[in-house]
Amino acid sequence: MMKILRKILYFVQHKFVLRLIPIYIKFNLNRNDRVGALYKAWGLVINNQMSGGYYEFGVYKGESFRDSYRMYLRYDGWMKAQSESHEMWRRKINWDLKHSFYAFDTFEGMPENDENDDNFAKGTFLSSLDEVKSAGEKIGMREGDQIKYFKGKFSDIAKERSDEISNLQPAAIVNIDSDLYASARDALEIINPKLRQGTVLLMDDYNCFSANQKE
Structure with missing residues (x-):
């Protein structure tokens, strides 16, 4: 038996x-992965009734950019349902929060760098802007006021499109996955004026690549 x-x-x-x-x-x-982090980040932002933009630096093929949009749509549907809740306090809250999505990348692969790592040599991790846009459009991410793309090295974007960047929403969520130290530094310089109390900062490469614990 x-x-x-x-x-x-x-x-x-x-x-x-x-x-x-x-x-x-x-x-x-x-x-506990990238999608889970984005889900939790949007939960924090929405439950604290924060408006603001989602900024991604280092987009590659746009998978996490689209994942973030999908997570946002889940919460957006929940927010809209609150207006019909049987609980008055939920109906009184203004859930009409504005969130935009901003993608920063060379869209030509890794830029020239002095990292001395073949994995991140110039041109690696190549995916074109048209490819990313096309994939995004399939789930409703059409370029416009809510969805914007910034093509080029971060340092060049900061100089050439400074006026446009200054008019973007404050940061609700920032996702930096640049792999390169110099690019991460440039991304932080761009986003610094957009940070505020409650901004969620996600660093994909934090403490990676033999990070110096003293620095």
Whole structure:
């Protein structure tokens, strides 16, 4: 009897449980990865009724840019439902929060740099602006007032489009994934005037690549 029971448990474990765990991880938005971080960041922003922009520096193929938009749409639907809540305090809150999305990248791969790492040599991680825009449009991210793209080295963008940047929304969420130290520094210089109390700053490369604990 015990042998039969063990065989049944083994079958259930290997045919169902172990196959379902990856599916659960994939669809559990509280997971500890980039998507989970974006989900939690938007939850913090929305629940604190913050307007403001989502800034991403280092877009590559635009996957996290689109993930952030998807997370925002989930909360946006929730916000709209509050106007019909049976709880008066929810209906009284102004949930008409304005959020825009700004993508910063060379869209020509890694820029010239002195990192001395072949993984980040000039031209690596190449994805064109047209590719990113096209993928975004498939989920409703059409370039306009809410969706903007900034093409070029961050330091060049800061100089050439300074007036436009100054008119962008304050930062609600900032996602920096530039891989290069110089690019991360330039991104922080661009975003510094946009930071405010409550801004969520996500650094993909924090403490990576033999980071010096003393600096």
